[in-house]
Amino acid sequence: MKQKKNLKWIKTLAALLIIALHICPFYIMINISLKEMSDRSSRWIPAFKPYFQNYVNAMNTGNLGNAILNTWIIVFFSVMIVVVVGAMAAYPLSRHITRRNQIILTFIVGVMMVPQLSILVPLYKEMVALKGINHIWGIVLVSATFHLPLSIYMFTNFIKTIPSDLDEAAMIDGCSRFQAFFRIILPCLKSTTVSVIILTGVGIWNDYQFQLYFLQKPALRTITLAITTFFTDSRQDMGAAAAAAFIVVLPPVLLYICLQKYFVQGAMDSAVK
Amino acid sequence: MKQKSRKGISIDILYLPAVILLTVFVVYPLLSGVQISFTNWNGYSSTYKYIGFANYKKIFHDKMFYTALKNTVIYGVGSTTLQTIIGISYALLLQKRFPGQTLARVIIYLPAMIASLIMGYISYFLVQYNHGAINDIMIALGKEPVDWMANGERAVWIIVVINALQFVGKTMIVMIAGLQGIPDSYNEAASIDGAAYLQRLRYITLPLLLPAITTSVVLNLIGGLKLFGIILATTSGGPGYSSHSLSTLINYLYFQNQNAGYSSSVGLFLFLIIMILGTIVRNFLEKKAEGIS
Numbered sequence: 001m002k003q004k005k006n007l008k009w010i011k012t013l014a015a016l017l018i019i020a021l022h023i024c025p026f027y028i029m030i031n032i033s034l035k036e037m038s039d040r041s042s043r044w045i046p047a048f049k050p051y052f053q054n055y056v057n058a059m060n061t062g063n064l065g066n067a068i069l070n071t072w073i074i075v076f077f078s079v080m081i082v083v084v085v086g087a088m089a090a091y092p093l094s095r096h097i098t099r100r101n102q103i104i105l106t107f108i109v110g111v112m113m114v115p116q117l118s119i120l121v122p123l124y125k126e127m128v129a130l131k132g133i134n135h136i137w138g139i140v141l142v143s144a145t146f147h148l149p150l151s152i153y154m155f156t157n158f159i160k161t162i163p164s165d166l167d168e169a170a171m172i173d174g175c176s177r178f179q180a181f182f183r184i185i186l187p188c189l190k191s192t193t194v195s196v197i198i199l200t201g202v203g204i205w206n207d208y209q210f211q212l213y214f215l216q217k218p219a220l221r222t223i224t225l226a227i228t229t230f231f232t233d234s235r236q237d238m239g240a241a242a243a244a245a246f247i248v249v250l251p252p253v254l255l256y257i258c259l260q261k262y263f264v265q266g267a268m269d270s271a272v273k
Numbered sequence: 274m275k276q277k278s279r280k281g282i283s284i285d286i287l288y289l290p291a292v293i294l295l296t297v298f299v300v301y302p303l304l305s306g307v308q309i310s311f312t313n314w315n316g317y318s319s320t321y322k323y324i325g326f327a328n329y330k331k332i333f334h335d336k337m338f339y340t341a342l343k344n345t346v347i348y349g350v351g352s353t354t355l356q357t358i359i360g361i362s363y364a365l366l367l368q369k370r371f372p373g374q375t376l377a378r379v380i381i382y383l384p385a386m387i388a389s390l391i392m393g394y395i396s397y398f399l400v401q402y403n404h405g406a407i408n409d410i411m412i413a414l415g416k417e418p419v420d421w422m423a424n425g426e427r428a429v430w431i432i433v434v435i436n437a438l439q440f441v442g443k444t445m446i447v448m449i450a451g452l453q454g455i456p457d458s459y460n461e462a463a464s465i466d467g468a469a470y471l472q473r474l475r476y477i478t479l480p481l482l483l484p485a486i487t488t489s490v491v492l493n494l495i496g497g498l499k500l501f502g503i504i505l506a507t508t509s510g511g512p513g514y515s516s517h518s519l520s521t522l523i524n525y526l527y528f529q530n531q532n533a534g535y536s537s538s539v540g541l542f543l544f545l546i547i548m549i550l551g552t553i554v555r556n557f558l559e560k561k562a563e564g565i566s
Contacts, residue, residue, distance in 0.1 A: 028395075120524070
C-alpha cells in the first residue's frame with residue numbers, strides 16, 4: 001500500500017515537470033509582453049511592474065481589432081459551409097453504398113493528403129481568373145473546401161453507427177429519403193457537428209498559407225498575417241510582438257479550456273475509426 | 274432501387290456540392306499544376322513557353338532541392354518518432370487518475386490550438402541569440418551564449434523538437450483512447466504470472482496499441498512532411514537555404530524567385546512523396562496490426 005502512495009507522488013512530480021516544460025514558451029511570451037523595451041532583465045524574471053502599453057501598441061500598430069474581425073468572418077462562413085455541405089454529402093456516402101459512391105468516398109478522403117502548397121501556384125492562377133483574390137468569398141470557399149474531407153470522413157463514420165432501421169421506419173411512415181435525412185438523421189449528428197465545428201474552426205482560425213496569398217490588401221489582413229508584420233517589419237519591438245501573439249492566441253485557448261471535453265472528443269473522432 | 278428512382282431524384286445529389294467544390298479548388302488546380310510544371314511561367318505575366326521536362330531535369334541537379342528534400346524527410350520522420358515516443362510515454366503516465374493528471378493533459382494538448390506560425394514566433398523568444406530565454410540560462414550557468422539557429426543542421430533539429438512538442442498532445446489523446454480499449458484483465462493476468470512492468474509493456478500493451486499507433490503515425494508523418502509555419506517563423510529557410518522544407522521552398526520559388534513553373538513541379542513532387550510515404554507506412558503498420566490480432 002505504501003509503495004502505491006509513493007508511486008502516486010512520483011507521478012504527480014513527473015506531471016508537474018512536464019507541465020513546466022510545456023508552459024515555458026507561454027510564460028516567456030507573457031513576460032516579454034509585460035516588459036518595457038528598455039527593461040533588459042532576463043526573460044525568466046517576471047515583470048514586477050507590468051507595462052500594459054505594449055498591448056495598446058499591439059492593437060494600434062497591428063490593427064489587430066480589424067484582423068480579429070476579419071478572421072471571425074472567414075471562420076464563421078467557412079465552418080457553415082463545411083458543416084452543411086459535409087453532413088449532406090455524408091448521408092448518401094454512408095447509406096447508399098454503391099460501387100460509385102465508394103470510389104467517391106475514397107477520392108474525398110484521399111484529398112486530405114494534398115498539401116496546400118502543392119497546388120499553391122495553379123490555385124493562385126485560378127483565383128486570379130475567378131477574381132477571387134482580395135475577396136472574403138474567395139478565401140472562404142478555398143478554406144472550406146480544404147476542410148471538407150475531414151468533415152465528410154467524420155460524418156460518414158458517425159452515420160454508419162446509426163441503425164438504418166431508423167430512416168427505414170421514417171420512410172415507411174411516408175417520409176422521402178430527403179425528409180428522412182433532414183428530419184431524422186440530421187438531429188442525431190449534434191455531437192459530431194460540435195467536433196467538426198471545433199476542428200475546422202481552429203484549423204481555419206490558424207490557417208496562414210492561403211490567407212497569405214489570397215488576401216493581400218492590408219484591410220483584409222487576418223490575425224496570422226497581422227502577427228507576421230510584427231516579426232518582420234519591426235523585429236525591434238518585441239514587447240508589442242509578444243503582446244500581439246498573446247492577444248491572438250487567447251481566443252482558441254480560452255475556448256479550449258472552457259470546452260475541453262468537446263475538443264478531446266473531436267481529436268479522437270478525427271483519428272479513431 | 275426502382276421504387277426510389279420512380280419517386281424522384283436519387284439522394285446521391287446530396288454529395289454534389291462537395292464534389293463540385295473539391296473539383297474546382299483541388300482537382301482542377303492539381304491538374305493545371307501539371308500543365309504549369311512544363312512551362313517557364315513566372316507567376317504573373319500573361320505569356321509563357323512550354324519547355325518540356327526542363328523543370329524536372331532541373332530538380333535532379335538542384336542542390337537547394339536536395340537540401341529541402343532531405344530536410345522534409347527529417348521534419349517528417351524526426352517529428353513522428355519523437356511524437357510517438359513522447360506521446361505514448363505521456364499517455365501511459367496520464368492514463369489513470371492522480372493529482373495533477375487532468376491539468377497535465379490540458380496543458381500538453383494546449384499548444385495544438387495555436388497556429389504553427391505563431392508557435393514558431395513564440396519559440397523564437399527562447400532560441401533567439403540576443404536575450405533569448407535559453408541563452409539567459411546559458412549565461413546564468415557561466416557558459417557562452419549560442420546562436421542556436423545560425424547552424425542550418427542544428428536549426429532543422431530544433432524545428433523538429435518545436436513541432437513535436439506542439440502536437441504531442443494530439444498523439445497522447447489518441448494513445449489514451451487506445452489504452453482505454455485494452456481490458457485491465459490482460460495486464461492483471463500477466464502480472465499474476467509474474468510479468469514485470471516492462472515485459473507487460475512490450476508483449477501486451479504496445480502490440481494492442483498498434484491500431485492507435487498506426488493512425489497517429491500516419492497523421493503525424495503527413496503533418497511533418499508538410500511543415501511550413503514553424504520554419505517560416507524561426508529561420509525562413511535560412512541560413513542560406515539550409516533549413517528549407519519542400520513547402521517553404523515552393524513558397525520561396527514562387528514569391529521571391531518568380532519561378533512558378535519550377536515551383537509547380539516541386540509542388541507535385543511534394544504531393545507524390547506524401548502520398549507514397551503515407552501509403553507505405555500505413556500498409557506496413559496495418560499488416561503488423563493484423564498479424565497480431
